[in-house]
Amino acid sequence: MSPHPLSRRTLLRAGAVGAGAVALSGAAPAFAQGRNRPVLTHGIQIGDPRTDGAVVWTRADRAARMVVEVSTRPDFKNARTVRGPQLTPGSDGTGRIRLTGMKPGTRVHLRVHAETERTRSEVVEGSFRTPGGEDEPIRFVWGGDVAGQGWGINPDFGGMRIFRAMAERDPDFFLHSGDTCYADGPIAERVELPDGRVWRNVVSEAKSKVAETLAEFRGQYAYNLSDEALRAFSARVPQIVQWDDHEVTNNWYPGEILPEGVYTERDVDTLARRAHRAFHEWQPIIAREAVDGRIYRKISYGPHLDVFVIDMRTYRDANSGGSLPYERVLGDTQARWLLEQVSASTATWKVIASDMPVGVVIPDGEAIEGVANDLPGQALGREAEIQWLLHHLHRRGVTDVVWLTADVHYTAAHHYSPDRATTHLDFSPFWEFVSGPLHAGAFGPNRLDPTFGPREVFVNAPPRANASPMEGFQHFGEVEIDPRSREFTVHLRDIDGRSLWTRTLRPEK
Secondary structure: OOOOOEOHHHHHHOHHHOOHHHHOOOOOOOOOOOOOOOOEEEEEEEEEEEOOEEEEEEEEOOOEEEEEEEEOOOOOOOOEEEEEEEEOHHHOOEEEEEEOOOOOOOEEEEEEEEEOOOOEOOOEEEEEEOOOOOOOOEEEEEEOOEOOOOOOOOHHHOOOOHHHHHHHOOOOEEEEOOOOOOOOOOOOOEEEOOOOOEEEOOOEHHHHOOOOOHHHHHHHHHHHOOOHHHHHHHOOOOEEEOOOOOOOOOOOOOOOEOOOOOOOOOEHHHHHHHHHHHHHHHOOOOHHHOOOOOOOEEEEOOOOEEEEEOOOOOOOOOOEOOOOOOOOOOOHHHHHHHHHHHHHOOOOEEEEEOOOOOOEEOEEOOEEOOOEOOOOOOOOOHHHHHHHHHHHHHHOOOOOEEEEEOOOOOEEEEEEOOOOOOOOOOOOOEEEEEOOOOEOOEOOOOOEOHHHOEEEEEEEOOOOOOEOHHHOOOEEEEEEEOOOOOOEEEEEEEOOOOEEEEEEEOOOO
16 A cells, blocks of 8 residues: 555545546555566556657656667557666656657657566557657657645645646647656645635645655655656656656755754755656656756757756755846756857757746745846846856857746746846847746746846736636646748647747847
C-alpha cells in the first residue's frame, strides 16, 4: 500500500476518477512485493526532443527493467526494442532512456512496459514527432504553475483540464516554464469559494504539508501525474521542463534560512538538494545533458527555432531591495553561456525560455523576487545583469530573440524598446510573452518597471487575487512558425483553448 495514499473519501465521492486512480496514487507508492505483474504507476512522459529522438520516462511499482518498443508505424510493424535501465527503489522506481536513430520530422510510436524475470507489466502507449522537418510548421505551447495555492485535482471540474485543451492544439512540444509542482503548497479536501461554491480536491499525504523529505518532494510530482488529463498529455507531447521556486519553496534563493514556524528543515540548500533530486527523478530530463547537470540547456528544433532554457533560481544572489550596482539572477557562468549560445545560433528564432518575466515587478516582502526592482532610472541589482546580456546581444547584431515565461499567474504581451527605456545602454527591441497559470490560483496584473521600456500590449488577469480555476483565468500560450514565411505567430489562449489575443512577428534576418 502507498505510504501517501489518495484520500479514499475523495475517491469515493469523485466517482469520475475511477478505480485506476487508486493505483495512480498522489505520492510515490511503496514498492510492491510478491510475484504479481509490475505496474507502470504514472504512465509515461516524453521530453527534450531532438531531431533523432527524445527522452522517454516511466515508473514501476517494483524492481523491473524498462523496455521500449519503437516504430514509425502505428501498427508497430518492423518495430525495434530498446532495453532501458533497471527501475529500482534508489530512484523511486523511475527511469528514462534517450531514444535515438529516428529521422527528422518523423512521427514515432512507442510501447513501454516493465519486465522482471517472471512477468511483465501492461503496455503504455505514446507517440511524438521528431523536430527538423523543414517543410512542416512548428507548433508548440507553453505555460507554468501547476496545482498551486491549494487548487489541486478536482474531478468535478474535469481535473487539470487545460492539458486537454493544449493536447487538442496538437503541439510538437510543451515548454513548461517552471513551478511544475507546488512543494510548499498543501492541498485540502475542500475549499469554499467566495460565491458559495465548493472546490473538492483529491488529496494525498504528501500534499498535506510542505515538502521537506525526499519522499515528500517525490510525492509532489506523483500527485500531479495522478491526473488523467496530464498523463494523457505527457504520453503524446514532449516536454521541455524548467524549474522556478515552488519546486522547493516560495521565493527561495541559495543560502537562505527559513524563519521558524512552518518548516522543520529550515536550510533551503538542504531542501533544494532534495527537490533537485526529485525533479530529475520524476521529470523527462537527463541531468547530464544540462550544461552543469542541473537545468539550463539548449534544445534545437530545426532550422527555424532554438530554445534556450535558463535557470533564474539556482545561481541568484539573495533577494534584496535591488539597489546595489550589480546583482546576479543567472550567475556569471550561465549568463556568459547564454550570450555565446544565442549569438552563435543560426536558427531564425531564438526563444529564451525564462522562469520569470524581465520587467514585471515581483516583490518578496520588502525585497525583490524578480529581475525588475521597481526603481526608475538606471539598471541596478539583477537588472544590471540582464542589461549586460541585452546590450551585448545588440552589439553582436543578434535579432529575432523572443522571451517566453510564466510565473505571475496571468497572461500578457510585453514589448520592450530602448526608445522608452530609462537605462543608458542600448539594446535591441524584443517581445516577452507571459502565460499561465495552467492550474493554480490566478493573480495580477503586476506593475511594470520602466528600466527596459516595457509596454503592456495585452493582459488578461482576474479581478481578485487567488481566483480559482473555476473562475476561468487559466491560460496557456501557443507559437506557430511558418516554414515558408518564417513568421512567428503567438496566441494567448484560455483554459478551453480559445485565443484571447494574437500577434504575428516577422523575422528581421
